[in-house]
Amino acid sequence: MRTTSRLALTGIATVAALTLAACGGSSEGSESGDGGGDGKTMKLALNQNEEHPSFIALEAFGEELSEATDGRWDIEVHPNATLGAQDETIQLVSDGGVDLSIVSAPQLENLNDDFVVFSLPTVFDSVESQMSVINDQEVLGDVYSSLEESSNFSVIGGLTQGARSFYVEDGPIETPADMAGKKIRVQESPVFIAMIEALGASPTPMAYGEVYTGLQSGVIDGAENNEVSYFTQKHFEVAPFWSYSNHLVGADFLIANTGTLDSMSEEDRAAFDEAWQNAADNHTELWGEATESAIADAEAGGATFSEVDAASFTEALSPLIDQFVTTDSQKALLEAIKGATE
Ligand code: GCU
Numbered sequence: 001m002r003t004t005s006r007l008a009l010t011g012i013a014t015v016a017a018l019t020l021a022a023c024g025g026s027s028e029g030s031e032s033g034d035g036g037g038d039g040k041t042m043k044l045a046l047n048q049n050e051e052h053p054s055f056i057a058l059e060a061f062g063e064e065l066s067e068a069t070d071g072r073w074d075i076e077v078h079p080n081a082t083l084g085a086q087d088e089t090i091q092l093v094s095d096g097g098v099d100l101s102i103v104s105a106p107q108l109e110n111l112n113d114d115f116v117v118f119s120l121p122t123v124f125d126s127v128e129s130q131m132s133v134i135n136d137q138e139v140l141g142d143v144y145s146s147l148e149e150s151s152n153f154s155v156i157g158g159l160t161q162g163a164r165s166f167y168v169e170d171g172p173i174e175t176p177a178d179m180a181g182k183k184i185r186v187q188e189s190p191v192f193i194a195m196i197e198a199l200g201a202s203p204t205p206m207a208y209g210e211v212y213t214g215l216q217s218g219v220i221d222g223a224e225n226n227e228v229s230y231f232t233q234k235h236f237e238v239a240p241f242w243s244y245s246n247h248l249v250g251a252d253f254l255i256a257n258t259g260t261l262d263s264m265s266e267e268d269r270a271a272f273d274e275a276w277q278n279a280a281d282n283h284t285e286l287w288g289e290a291t292e293s294a295i296a297d298a299e300a301g302g303a304t305f306s307e308v309d310a311a312s313f314t315e316a317l318s319p320l321i322d323q324f325v326t327t328d329s330q331k332a333l334l335e336a337i338k339g340a341t342e
Pocket of ligand 1 (some may be wrong): 047050086088102103104161187207208225226229
């Protein structure tokens, strides 16, 4: 494992001040963040809108937590990236200004390269197999606690992003050959950049919230994502040709400031973990239906979904495994996932 200190905090005093500001004191009878009652309201940053299954499942997460802790803990979900893009909310969670955030696996890859395993093609072959391990720390080992010292947050668990495919402004992409010369938006990470290069296209790293205008203005010719994001972010309006490359099943993670977690009593922390597991299960249940309706709604809005030669994408991307899984800890994580899902 290699962790970087990009988020290294400047001093213990800063940590203490920010943590106290974020927590409003301890969980024992402190004023809530929103000024009402005795509880503590945690802020959760999300870059999806209110229609997205993540928003719906996370709202229910907060309700269940509040009920289970008699109002000692609650969650306020801030959708639409109003607290910042994911690279910014990682920093905020690290500093303690925000308690919780959903971030995509490639964002964590930049802090601990073991996380690359979650974004590689063929690691997960379905949402079901991904979800059977992604909240199971017995399978995953200590990767979720690996950033506690260097970055001051823990990974609580994962949510599926479903299978990701390409979409562009003109014509379907049948094979990687059709990608030559195209500028494709990627998440800000080395493995996503390498994927697009391996397919012969030109990668443009960009925050999620900028993709629509990037497509509209022609800064990029296409992007890759799941159908739910394609529809809820309205990308289909400006890139109507979807091609089922299904090149990987992506993962989102819930990260939590360690000071906030440490200020929970054991009982409340157990309630938090249980409510999270229920939220993840709920999200997986919502996912299939949300995908179906996103396809129907995007089609009604003029999008075309094409089955293409998905195997040709898998084949072109297969060298990435050896290229990116090089350390003992990356290999152990990959083997543990494969061992539990195959
Ligand atoms: C998915 C994922 C987000 C991520 C986005 C992206 O929608 O759920 O967490 O930010 O892809 O491509 O940036």
